[in-house]
Amino acid sequence: MNKFFRGTLLLAAAAFAGECIEFLVNMVLARELGERGLGMYMSILPTIFLIVLLASFELPIAISKFIAEKDKKYHYSMLNHVIKLTIIFTAILLPLAIMIIPFISVFNQYHPFLRWVVIAFIPIVSFSSITRGFFMGKQQMGKIATYNFVRKIVQLILLVFLYQFFQFDTETAVFIAFCTFIGSEVVVFLYLLHMFIIQFQQVKREPSVRMSSGAVWKSLMAVSIPTTALRVFHALTHAVEPFLIKAALLKAGVSGIVATEHFGMLAGIAMTIGFFPAFIAHSFLIMLIPTVSEAYAEKNKEKLQILLQQVCGITFIYGIPAVTFFYLFAEPITVNFFRSSDAAIYLQMLWPFFLLHYFIIPMQAFLIGLGLMKEAFYHFVWSTVVSFAVMFVLGSMQSLQMDGIIIGMNAGAVVLFLMHYLTICKKIGVSMLLAPVKEFH
Numbered sequence: 089m090n091k092f093f094r095g096t097l098l099l100a101a102a103a104f105a106g107e108c109i110e111f112l113v114n115m116v117l118a119r120e121l122g123e124r125g126l127g128m129y130m131s132i133l134p135t136i137f138l139i140v141l142l143a144s145f146e147l148p149i150a151i152s153k154f155i156a157e158k159d160k161k162y163h164y165s166m167l168n169h170v171i172k173l174t175i176i177f178t179a180i181l182l183p184l185a186i187m188i189i190p191f192i193s194v195f196n197q198y199h200p201f202l203r204w205v206v207i208a209f210i211p212i213v214s215f216s217s218i219t220r221g222f223f224m225g226k227q228q229m230g231k232i233a234t235y236n237f238v239r240k241i242v243q244l245i246l247l248v249f250l251y252q253f254f255q256f257d258t259e260t261a262v263f264i265a266f267c268t269f270i271g272s273e274v275v276v277f278l279y280l281l282h283m284f285i286i287q288f289q290q291v292k293r294e295p296s297v298r299m300s301s302g303a304v305w306k307s308l309m310a311v312s313i314p315t316t317a318l319r320v321f322h323a324l325t326h327a328v329e330p331f332l333i334k335a336a337l338l339k340a341g342v343s344g345i346v347a348t349e350h351f352g353m354l355a356g357i358a359m360t361i362g363f364f365p366a367f368i369a370h371s372f373l374i375m376l377i378p379t380v381s382e383a384y385a386e387k388n389k390e391k392l393q394i395l396l397q398q399v400c401g402i403t404f405i406y407g408i409p410a411v412t413f414f415y416l417f418a419e420p421i422t423v424n425f426f427r428s429s430d431a432a433i434y435l436q437m438l439w440p441f442f443l444l445h446y447f448i449i450p451m452q453a454f455l456i457g458l459g460l461m462k463e464a465f466y467h468f469v470w471s472t473v474v475s476f477a478v479m480f481v482l483g484s485m486q487s488l489q490m491d492g493i494i495i496g497m498n499a500g501a502v503v504l505f506l507m508h509y510l511t512i513c514k515k516i517g518v519s520m521l522l523a524p525v526k527e528f529h
Contacts, residue, residue, distance in 0.1 A: 092395070095229040096375045102233030103367030109240040111425070113247060114360045117265055118426045120251045124345065125258045127352030128197070129265055134326035135194055136206055136266070141319050143181060143213040147174070148221035149377060149456060150311040155225025156378030157385045164296040167288060169304040170218055178214045185210055194327075199263035209270050212277050219280040222287070225378050231283055232374060235276045243272035314461035318468055325472050330355070332476060333493055336483030350490055357426045358434035362442035365410040369449035372399055376450055380457025392458075392516045393524060399450050400522065407446040411439040437494045444501040451508040458515050467507040475500025 118126055151170065155163060185207050189195070195203050223231045246268035256264060330351050337347040376395070383391040414421070418432040455464040478499045482492025510520070518524055 091227065092375055092379050095227055096371050098229050099233050099236075099371035099374055100368050102237045103371050106237045106240045107364050107367045109237075109244050111360065111364060113240065113244050114356060115425055116244070116247050116251065118356060120247075121258065121261055121265065123349040123352050125262050126356040127348035128258070128262050130352055130355040131330040131348070132194065132198060132202075132262075132266075134323060134329070135192075138320065138323035138327055139185070139189070139206055140209065140213050141316070141323050143178075143210040144217040145177065145214075146312045146315040146319055147214075147217035147308070148224060149315050150308040151218065151221025152224035152378050153311050153381045153456065154307055155222065156227075156381045160291075161295055161297045162299055164291045164294065165299040166304050166307075167218070167222065167291065169299070169301045170308070173301070173305065174214050174218060178211050181214070182207070182210055197259075199259050202263050202266060205263075205267060205270060209273070212274055216273070216277045216280060219277075219284040222284060223280070224374060226287075227375070227378055229375065231280065235280055238279065239272045239276045242275045243268050246271055311456070311461065314465055315456060318461065318465040321465065321472070322468060325476070329476075332480060333483065336480045336493065337489060339484035340486045340489045342489060353431040354434050354490070354493075357422055357431035358438055361421055361425075361435055362411075362414060362438055363445070365406055366442075366446060366449060368406055369403065369446045372402075372450035373453040376453035377457050380454055384458050389516055393518050393522070396454065396512065396516065396518065397522050400447065403446050403450070407443050410446075411443045414442070415439050434490065434494060437491065438497065440498045441494075441501045444505040448501070448505055448508055451505075451512060454512050455508065458512070460511060460515065463511050464508070467504055467511070471500045471504035471507065474503050 117129060121129060147170070151166075154166060158166070189203050189207055192203075220232065220235065223229075247265065250264055250268065251261070333351050333354075334344065334347040337350065338344060342350070376399070380392065380395065383395070415436050418435040419429055422431045422435060423429050452464055455461065475496050477496070479493050479496030482488050482495055483490070485492055488495075513520060513522070
């Protein structure tokens with residue numbers, strides 16, 4: 089447990105610093121891009137994340153779970169096979185991306201070079217996945233913490249420098265914002281690659297057992313395929329969500345420009361503020377995947393039950409004060425940091441959404457560690473169906489508009505939280521109040 093909390097604290101400290109920088113990044117974007125530019129940036133971001141996700145194929149999670157569960161004598165053989173498979177996968181994916189991405193219509197309203205920057209980013213994502221998965225599985229969280237922090241500080245420096253010394257029109261300014269995001273990823277990839285090569289040489293010198301490529305592939309795909317399906321569906325819904333919201337608002341009588349501005353305030357301001365404390369939840373997620381995987385492989389039900397109790401307890405301790413603060417001081421925060429008073433009401437209305445996601449994020453790690461990736465996928469599908477249905481029906485009402493959108497988002501979060509929580513409790517043998525009730529499955 090000490091190792092778990094030391095790693096979590098290290099990640100949380102670095103993530104807090106990173107979130108502070110992310111907050112500054114979004115302030116710069118909000119001020120430099122304006123409401124329309126910010127809406128454009130936030131609208132295309134989920135589509136780019138979907139492409140990035142396909143390039144990574146969730147290898148960080150699959151590799152970290154493998155390393156946590158398997159004896160270290162298998163690590164060298166696994167890494168060899170993964171590197172070869174990634175080269176083959178990238179060689180197939182890159183030509184496909186070159187043929188498909190230029191014809192994706194959603195890029196038409198953006199700078200023409202954006203498509204090619206995204207394509208060039210694909211191989212970097214693929215190979216970065218190996219390094220992050222290796223360090224996560226080894227629970228060397230200092231390197232992951234450095235990755236997260238340096239990525240954001242480099243992006244902030246690039247943004248401030250470029251916007252300070254150059255003037256851009258809205259389309260070019262949005263393109264520059266994406267270039268700084270991708271440029272920061274390139275910098276930290278070079279750092280992780282250097283550290284990985286050093287450790288790979290050490291692993292190579294240790295006694296090892298050869299595994300067949302089929303065995304490695306089967307082990308990794310058992311995690312990667314359902315987890316990728318979950319993340320792809322998640323990314324697809326986030327890519328569709330801006331257009332769903334705009335369609336609902338248009339049906340309610342709101343103009344297209346105003347609808348884009350409202351989405352920019354929701355995604356670029358309210359979400360940025362509300363998810364600020366989620367750096368703790370994401371730190372738990374990174375630590376929980378290898379920790380829960382190891383405990384479940386050892387059938388240590390007591391450790392799993394204690395972990396769940398501690399994670400839920402800590403989430404209550406920081407989550408309740410956080411959403412209370414945002415609710416009470418929504419307007420001063422949005423006005424002083426983002427120069428937007430209209431986003432304050434969105435921040436206040438979304439407090440259930442934020443609080444429940446502080447719990448949902450580490451619970452996803454529990455489900456992955458317990459081998460319940462398919463269940464996690466089904467939960468997300470059902471919660472999304474509920475959320476989107478309520479968002480469209482209520483959001484298209486002239487009397488509700490954005491209020492209806494937010495009610496739908498809150499409803500989806502409630503469904504997802506309950507399904508995750510009840511499934512975990514049943515799997516590890518505890519009641520809803522976290523009291524042991526039966527034997528471990």
